[in-house]
Amino acid sequence: MKYLRIDSGKGYFSLNEKDWHELDSINKGDLLHIVSSGLENGFEMDDPKVGLIQNKAHEIIYHKLHGKLLELNEQRTRFRDESESLYKEALEKYRTT
Amino acid sequence: MSAVKKIDFHIHTVSTVSDREFEFSINTLQSYVEQACLDAIAITNHNIFDKEQFLEIKSSVQAKVFPGIEIDVEGTHILLISEDNELGDFKSKCDQISMHIPDSCSSISLDTLREVFPDLSKYLLIPHYKKHPAIQSVTLERLGDLVYAGEVSGPKKFVHAIRDESSLVPLFFSDLRIEEQLKIFPSRQTFVDVGEITLESLKIAFKDRKKVFLSREDGHKFFNLLGNKLTLSTGLNVMLGERSTGKSYTLNLINDEFSTEDMNVKYIRQFSLLQKDEDDEREFSNRLKTSQARITEDYLKEFAVAVEGMKDVNRDKLDKALDKFMSSLLKHASESHRRDSFANAKLFTESAFSLNNLDSLKKMISSVVTIVENVEFQDIVDKHVSKESLRGLAVALILEYERQKENELKKSYINDIIEDIKEGLKLHTSATTISEIDLFDLMMDFKRIEKFNELCQHIKVEREFKRQEVSGFFKVARRSSFQNAKDVGAVLARKLSYASAFEFYHADGYSYLRELRKIDSLRETDYYKLFVKIDYEILNSNGFPVSGGERSEYRLLQEISDANEYDLLLIDEPESSFDNMFLFSRVNKLIKDLSGSMPVVLVTHNSTVGASIQPDFLVYTAREYVEGKVAYKLYTGHPGDKILKSRDGEVTKNHKVLLDCLEAGSEPYKERKERYEILKDR
Numbered sequence: 001m002k003y004l005r006i007d008s009g010k011g012y013f014s015l016n017e018k019d020w021h022e023l024d025s026i027n028k029g030d031l032l033h034i035v036s037s038g039l040e041n042g043f044e045m046d047d048p049k050v051g052l053i054q055n056k057a058h059e060i061i062y063h064k065l066h067g068k069l070l071e072l073n074e075q076r077t078r079f080r081d082e083s084e085s086l087y088k089e090a091l092e093k094y095r096t097t
Numbered sequence: 098m099s100a101v102k103k104i105d106f107h108i109h110t111v112s113t114v115s116d117r118e119f120e121f122s123i124n125t126l127q128s129y130v131e132q133a134c135l136d137a138i139a140i141t142n143h144n145i146f147d148k149e150q151f152l153e154i155k156s157s158v159q160a161k162v163f164p165g166i167e168i169d170v171e172g173t174h175i176l177l178i179s180e181d182n183e184l185g186d187f188k189s190k191c192d193q194i195s196m197h198i199p200d201s202c203s204s205i206s207l208d209t210l211r212e213v214f215p216d217l218s219k220y221l222l223i224p225h226y227k228k229h230p231a232i233q234s235v236t237l238e239r240l241g242d243l244v245y246a247g248e249v250s251g252p253k254k255f256v257h258a259i260r261d262e263s264s265l266v267p268l269f270f271s272d273l274r275i276e277e278q279l280k281i282f283p284s285r286q287t288f289v290d291v292g293e294i295t296l297e298s299l300k301i302a303f304k305d306r307k308k309v310f311l312s313r314e315d316g317h318k319f320f321n322l323l324g325n326k327l328t329l330s331t332g333l334n335v336m337l338g339e340r341s342t343g344k345s346y347t348l349n350l351i352n353d354e355f356s357t358e359d360m361n362v363k364y365i366r367q368f369s370l371l372q373k374d375e376d377d378e379r380e381f382s383n384r385l386k387t388s389q390a391r392i393t394e395d396y397l398k399e400f401a402v403a404v405e406g407m408k409d410v411n412r413d414k415l416d417k418a419l420d421k422f423m424s425s426l427l428k429h430a431s432e433s434h435r436r437d438s439f440a441n442a443k444l445f446t447e448s449a450f451s452l453n454n455l456d457s458l459k460k461m462i463s464s465v466v467t468i469v470e471n472v473e474f475q476d477i478v479d480k481h482v483s484k485e486s487l488r489g490l491a492v493a494l495i496l497e498y499e500r501q502k503e504n505e506l507k508k509s510y511i512n513d514i515i516e517d518i519k520e521g522l523k524l525h526t527s528a529t530t531i532s533e534i535d536l537f538d539l540m541m542d543f544k545r546i547e548k549f550n551e552l553c554q555h556i557k558v559e560r561e562f563k564r565q566e567v568s569g570f571f572k573v574a575r576r577s578s579f580q581n582a583k584d585v586g587a588v589l590a591r592k593l594s595y596a597s598a599f600e601f602y603h604a605d606g607y608s609y610l611r612e613l614r615k616i617d618s619l620r621e622t623d624y625y626k627l628f629v630k631i632d633y634e635i636l637n638s639n640g641f642p643v644s645g646g647e648r649s650e651y652r653l654l655q656e657i658s659d660a661n662e663y664d665l666l667l668i669d670e671p672e673s674s675f676d677n678m679f680l681f682s683r684v685n686k687l688i689k690d691l692s693g694s695m696p697v698v699l700v701t702h703n704s705t706v707g708a709s710i711q712p713d714f715l716v717y718t719a720r721e722y723v724e725g726k727v728a729y730k731l732y733t734g735h736p737g738d739k740i741l742k743s744r745d746g747e748v749t750k751n752h753k754v755l756l757d758c759l760e761a762g763s764e765p766y767k768e769r770k771e772r773y774e775i776l777k778d779r
Contacts, residue, residue, distance in 0.1 A: 024430060028416075028423040035536055036543075056433035064426055064446060064531060071451055072536050079537060081457050083544040087406070087552050090399035096558040 003034045004045035004066060009054035011062035023061045031065070035072065039080075043073040101313055102294055105286045106139035106165065106223065107176060107248065107270035110150060114201045115143035115169075119276040121150070123157050126275045129282050130158045133325060137294045139163040139178045144198040146191035148184055155181070161294045166191050169204035173232040176223040176248065177214070180296045190214055207239055217243050221300055226265050227254040228359050237265075246303040250359030251664040252311055252320040253695040256331050259306055259317050266306045272359070283354060284321035288313050318713075320696070323350055326744055327731055330714035333692035336700045337758040338718030343729030344700045347718060348667050351698060355665050363660040365653070367669040381648050385633045388655075392574060393631045396562060400552070401625040407549055407610060408621070410542050422534040429529045440528035444518045450508035451537045458498050465491045546607045553606025556629045568654040568683055570643065571636040576629050578602075588626050593619055595627070650679055657687050665696050672703035685710045704759035717741050717754045 004023075005012045011023035015033050034043075046052075048066050053059040072079075110121045130138060138160055140151055146166050155162045164187055165178035179187045193213045197205045211217065222240065224232040226247020237244060247265035249255050258267035271285040288310040291302040302308040312319040312328060319328050327347075338344045345367070355362045386393075429446070439445065468478055469487045478487075523530055556576065563574035579585050582599035586592065598612035606628065613624050635643050635651050643651060653671060660666040671684060680703065688697060689710055698716075699706065717732040732741035732749050740748040 024427065026423070026427075028419045031423060032419060035540055039540060057430035060430040060433060060446065061426055064448070067448055068534075068536055071448075072540075075451065075453070075537050078453065078457065079540065082541060083548070085457075086545055086548045087399075087403045090403045090552055091548070091555065093399050094552065094556040096555050096560065 001041045002044040006046040006052050011053050011058035023058045043069045100292050101288050101290050102136035103286050103288050104137040105271050107141050107272045109142055109274045110140055111142040111147050113143040119274045122277040125279050130160045135160045137161040139165040141165040141167040141176050143167050145195050148188045169198055171236045173230050174225045178221040223248055252331050253664045256317050282324050284325050331696050332713035334698045334714045335712040336716040342718040342720045344718050360664040362665045363663040364667045365656050367673050389633050404625040410545050421532040425532040429531050436528050437526050439522045439526035445522045447515050449512040451535050462494045550605040569638050570651050573634045575632050579630050585627050668699045670700055677705040681705045
């Protein structure tokens with residue numbers, strides 16, 4: 001799923017691939033949503049090539065988030081393995097369904 | 098068995114730092130040796146040998162006296178007994194021991210013992226074996242052939258050790274403090290088949306388990322008690338007698354004699370298990386809960402680990418970290434127009450690498466190594482995977498671990514450099530620094546909260562998690578959610594208020610845990626006990642809750658079963674509280690089985706218990722008046738004997754005793770028999 005996009009020199013984010021918002025309006029709830037969803041489905045983002053984003057503020061936010069999400073994307077398997085093993089024994093023992 | 102000698106090789110005559118205070122009395126020792134008919138004794142004081150006193154004892158008592166010492170060695174006590182021909186040498190060696198062990202906290206190593214007594218084979222060494230503080234197997238191994246016999250604390254342990262060929266030869270001694278006040282002497286001695294009483298001949302005898310006994314005539318089937326006035330079977334003894342002939346009195350005496358530091362008696366007194374009042378059901382339930390604490394703990398073990406895993410998780414902190422990151426990023430971006438060369442440096446906004454603790458990989462390596470090293474299921478493993486492949490996998494995973502670990506170390510090193518440079522740049526710019534955040538760790542903590550909440554939902558759902566058959570009853574364990582804060586408060590003995598925390602009990606597990614943390618005096622290790630209510634219930638054989646009478650029955654069966662942990666079981670008239678069917682079908686078998694491994698004394702008037710249980714030995718109590726005073730007399734014998742005998746040679750007919758005590762005499766017995774026959778023929 002695509003979360004970050006570059007268009008007409010500006011950076012955009014989306015939570016559903018339909019509605020796109022300028023990057024300087026992103027808040028922590030949005031980021032949390034992107035991270036949670038991306039860990040499940042993978043992160044798709046435009047590559048921030050040099051000079052592509054003219055808006056300086058957008059460029060800074062885009063680069064930072066792109067770096068963070070890229071790193072997280074590489075750790076998705078590890079995240080899934082570790083989160084699946086969380087309280088696994090306990091859940092198996094006390095599970096009711 | 099004319100060569101059988103009676104010995105007590107563990108006697109204290111000096112009050113040392115390891116003893117309670119007492120004053121030695123030579124008269125008491127003389128009486129003890131005489132009354133107990135001892136052929137040989139050893140003086141074994143704690144870490145000391147008093148030569149003068151020993152010589153006084155030797156010249157005053159009518160038994161062979163050996164010099165000895167009880168030494169604190171590597172967490173146990175060892176009796177070291179010498180021949181009495183080199184007293185000077187023995188004294189000087191014991192003095193060295195006294196110097197090494199000046200107080201009750203000190204002890205010496207085996208090496209020091211060997212330094213003081215270079216030739217230990219000259220002596221007789223008897224460690225505390227099945228007696229506190231017992232010798233450790235590693236110390237025993239190091240002593241090798243020097244030790245072949247060990248001290249035990251009671252007849253039960255003696256019989257077990259005699260039957261077990263791999264055990265040391267057991268010896269049972271008094272461990273007495275000889276003082277003026279001592280009037281009743283215990284019957285804790287050992288009989289040994291030995292001709293002449295010398296240290297050498299005793300050492301040879303102690304190497305042969307067929308040469309030591311609990312009683313003079315009957316080997317290990319019997320033991321002495323009540324100052325050698327009574328001999329009982331090491332199996333099942335039934336005590337009979339009319340009312341007020343001293344049965345309970347005798348049981349009390351036995352209880353007193355055997356309730357020592359080293360021995361425990363299980364004494365089930367008459368009527369003690371009966372339903373007492375209206376609170377009986379609640380008390381029964383509470384007792385049940387307490388006695389099943391281990392099952393509760395075992396059931397909640399994994400949940401306790403989960404609660405422990407939440408220790409460092411704080412949702413507020415996670416929210417704040419995310420907030421700080423986002424606001425600093427947006428602020429930094431909004432200041433882009435006034436950034437200087439320091440803030441423009443790439444490293445100023447660079448994030449630290451997220452570090453991997455490699456736990457998954459470590460677990461995998463450990464699992465593969467476990468399979469490779471497992472011996473028990475090697476056949477199954479070999480059928481499916483070759484050892485070679487597994488070893489190859491282990492090596493490959495270890496190499497991968499090393500590679501990743503190196504990488505992580507590099508990242509950590511670079512993080513330090515970046516941090517250092519950023520700190521330098523910050524000093525020269527007014528631009529806002531972007532706060533650090535590790536999204537992986539942050540998301541893992543959110544996941545942890547989510548999983549913990551899921552777990553708490555599951556565990557609160559009512560479930561029966563254990564059903565166990567116990568002597569015809571069913572012990573059922575159930576979990577359920579707490580209904581109110583008072584229920585929560587009843588879990589722990591400490592009275593604390595859970596009202597505020599309980600408001601979050603039904604919300605989610607994390608919030609409830611957060612509120613529990615706010616209760617000052619509540620220990621972290623108790624949190625897990627307050628999430629789910631655990632109850633136990635005893636059901637009868639039809640699966641229904643037990644009645645008052647059935648509760649008493651269950652208690653009796655439990656008490657008898659628990660007796661396994663004790664050295665002696667005394668039961669006083671179980672028929673006072675129970676019906677015959679129950680006694681015959683449940684109690685008799687349990688008692689009979691138990692008496693196969695420990696001495697049991699059962700007082701009864703009931704033919705169902707007394708006659709049907711097939712005891713090993715009978716004790717008949719009778720009341721007599723001697724010179725105007727009441728005296729209780731004890732007659733003993735085997736169930737098949739025609740007569741029962743007292744110590745002073747008087748006899749009584751066994752058949753009459755049985756009919757009088759169990760059937761209320763021969764006439765009523767005959768009548769009852771005839772009546773049953775008539776009913777049967779109708």
